[in-house]
Amino acid sequence: MIPVAKPLIGEEEIKEVEKVLKSGFIAQGPKVAEFEEAFASYVGVEHAVAVSSGTTALHLSLLAAGVKPDDEVITTPFSFAATGNCALYVGAKPVFVDINPETFNLDPEQIEGAISKKTKAIIPVHLYGQPAQMDLINQIALENDLVVIEDAAQAHGAMIKDQMVGSMGDMACFSFYPTKNMTTSEGGIITTNDSNMADMARVLRAHGEKDRYQHVVLGYNFRMTDISATIGLVQLKKLDGFNKKRIENAEYLTEHIKDMSGIQPPYVSPEVKHVFHQYTVRIKEGKRHDLMEYLNQEGIGTGIHYPIPIYGQKLYQDMGYDDVCPETEKATSEVLSLPVHPDLSIEELEKIAISLEAASDKIF
Missing domain, CATH: 3.40.640.10 (Type I PLP-dependent aspartate aminotransferase-like (Major domain))
Structure with missing residues (x-):
């Protein structure tokens, strides 16, 4: 995996x-x-x-x-x-x-x-x-x-x-x-x-x-x-190198994902240096679970950051929070994090890209 x-x-x-x-x-x-x-x-x-x-x-x-x-x-x-x-x-x-x-x-x-x-x-x-x-x-x-x-x-x-x-x-x-x-x-x-x-x-x-x-x-x-x-x-001495590799990995994934149906790569503001703690895409058409299942079967780990708004957690519900933030609600149902960490090999990046392309053709 x-x-x-x-x-x-x-x-x-x-x-x-x-x-x-x-x-x-x-x-x-x-x-x-x-x-x-x-x-x-x-x-x-x-x-x-x-x-x-x-x-x-x-x-x-x-x-x-x-x-x-x-x-x-x-x-x-x-x-x-x-x-x-x-x-x-x-x-x-x-x-x-x-x-x-x-x-x-x-x-x-x-x-x-x-x-x-x-x-x-x-x-x-x-x-x-x-x-x-x-x-x-x-x-x-x-x-x-x-x-x-x-x-x-x-x-x-x-x-x-x-x-x-x-x-x-x-x-x-x-x-x-x-x-x-x-x-x-x-x-x-x-x-x-x-x-x-x-x-x-x-x-x-x-x-x-x-x-x-x-x-x-x-x-x-x-x-x-x-x-x-x-x-x-x-670790601090290694941080810039770690981040450089994260950014390179993210750019590789975005280049391969950008034209796939159903998968929206992350937006990066032109004024910032995004260091990609997570590489988080949006999965459209309610197909996130299907894509996660497919990738996991292919040996690719995924994560959802985050599936529930903070105000939706039981702790906050018990305190009487009844907030509704529409963009947050939408994001919680669509986001999916893919591997981007600096230890990824080019073979692993290629496997992720190929698996995403196959999933996109099959699921969407």
């Missing part, structure tokens, strides 16, 4: 982890600080705060931004559940705004209609590795005195013109889960140019400690380990 996603861990990472294990520093230590400095430099920001996951990065970012119970946070319903759940963690209410059908990202034209007196923050998601329209989102936030927190969990190395994702909002949050464009096994990081927000995130990730055994706020154990950080340091 050609997997839809695959972590790439080499001998370099293994050797560096062995050094850490022998060093005695296996929890948060000097490697975490080194990784934070390297990642901040890569993104082009002053501060990076390493944490235990992308989810905890979102959680701490809202707390550091001062979002409180009963505040509202505008975000997209077409994302992993953590994007909405992070608002619930701080007692705030997620308010869902529909997506742009081309990019699958939060539609800026619909944000202002969702702003109320309780709105405190906007969380755009750079879904699948394609940056959201940050210029418009930031302008809306500026006019309404709102904080912008980029959910960059899927967009390591993505850019708008010459600016890196992770440097455009008040804060940004990355995930280093094994299937992401780079990994630390588990882990996440917050990037920002705001020293106060960075300082608060550092306090919050370590039990609310300002100084040793001096707990100034209610905090958490959301620290990254030196084991994870040392994997991240090696």
Whole structure:
């Protein structure tokens, strides 16, 4: 089976982890600080705060931004559940705004209609590795005195013109889960140019400690380990190469898919560098299940990211959410992710393209 996603861990990472294990520093230590400095430099920001996951990065970012119970946070319903759940963690209410059908990202034209007196923050998601329209989102936030927190969990190395994702909002949050464009096994990081927000995130990730055994706020154990950080340091050096291969693989697939009936390749905005965490197509005529079944029989892995809007999850239904976002609903019924990871061989890419062509002729 050609997997839809695959972590790439080499001998370099293994050797560096062995050094850490022998060093005695296996929890948060000097490697975490080194990784934070390297990642901040890569993104082009002053501060990076390493944490235990992308989810905890979102959680701490809202707390550091001062979002409180009963505040509202505008975000997209077409994302992993953590994007909405992070608002619930701080007692705030997620308010869902529909997506742009081309990019699958939060539609800026619909944000202002969702702003109320309780709105405190906007969380755009750079879904699948394609940056959201940050210029418009930031302008809306500026006019309404709102904080912008980029959910960059899927967009390591993505850019708008010459600016890196992770440097455009008040804060940004990355995930280093094994299937992401780079990994630390588990882990996440917050990037920002705001020293106060960075300082608060550092306090919050370590039990609310300002100084040793001096707990100034209610905090958490959301620290990254030196084991994870040392994997991240090696992976960060490989990230541009990984992304280059993802982009090349995506271009190959698009070239072969673009004229097939029933399969719509992903749109890429001309102003962005899309890093293809996922290569996600639309399957028309209600034939997604048939295509998935055919590809799986041919030994090609697939995924649906995402089959249910966040507001449609039982958790949110039980809270009384009755939202209907038409473009999100349509996307959840049509999207299908195909393998694009950097370990794909040309033979595997050819197999995917040939199988898609055969499926298109047979199914549509």
